[in-house]
Amino acid sequence: MPIDEHLAFDTTSVELHLHWLTLRYGIEVRLLIADLRSRYGDQKGDRIRLSRYISSDAQAIDTLRHEYAHAVAELKHRSKAGHGRLWRRLATEMGARPRSCGQGPLLAVPLLEPACTACGHKHTPIARRSRRARCRACRSSRLDWRPVVTTRFS
Numbered sequence: 001m002p003i004d005e006h007l008a009f010d011t012t013s014v015e016l017h018l019h020w021l022t023l024r025y026g027i028e029v030r031l032l033i034a035d036l037r038s039r040y041g042d043q044k045g046d047r048i049r050l051s052r053y054i055s056s057d058a059q060a061i062d063t064l065r066h067e068y069a070h071a072v073a074e075l076k077h078r079s080k081a082g083h084g085r086l087w088r089r090l091a092t093e094m095g096a097r098p099r100s101c102g103q104g105p106l107l108a109v110p111l112l113e114p115a116c117t118a119c120g121h122k123h124t125p126i127a128r129r130s131r132r133a134r135c136r137a138c139r140s141s142r143l144d145w146r147p148v149v150t151t152r153f154s
């Protein structure tokens with residue numbers, strides 16, 4: 001798994017946890033970090049994707065367990081019943097909160113904090129860069145868009 005310096009969670013602990021799950025359930029999966037902005041993760045066959053916008057280790061592990069429970073239900077028990085009884089039992093057993101995949105907002109869609117290079121004014125962080133944005137203090141368009149998410153790998 002390639003290391004991305006903007007991830008807010010530790011991929012090493014996610015991989016260790018996956019290793020432990022694999023030993024326990026015997027289902028091998030491929031783990032990818034993907035540009036998922038509207039959900040924490042997903043699963044298709046033996047491929048599990050985690051959103052690169054997950055904001056904490058706890059959220060990453062919970063998402064991994066959630067998706068791994070889908071993989072075990074599908075590949076070991078031939079069940080594609082979504083968040084049905086089998087999945088809920090597996091997810092609970094793995095320690096995931098047994099709730100359906102998030103369509104809700106991610107905890108940390110990457111926020112940008114525009115700082116004005118003309119007057120130094122700092123603005124409230126926002127999710128997306130805007131080309132027409134101007135400094136609230138001096139109306140300059142010279143904004144420096146810095147990511148708010150702190151880096152773990154450097």
Ligand SMILES: [Zn+2]
Pocket residue numbers: 066070082083100101
């Ligand atoms: Zn799910």
Ligand SMILES: [Zn+2]
Pocket residue numbers: 116117118119120121135136137138139140
């Ligand atoms: Zn300014």
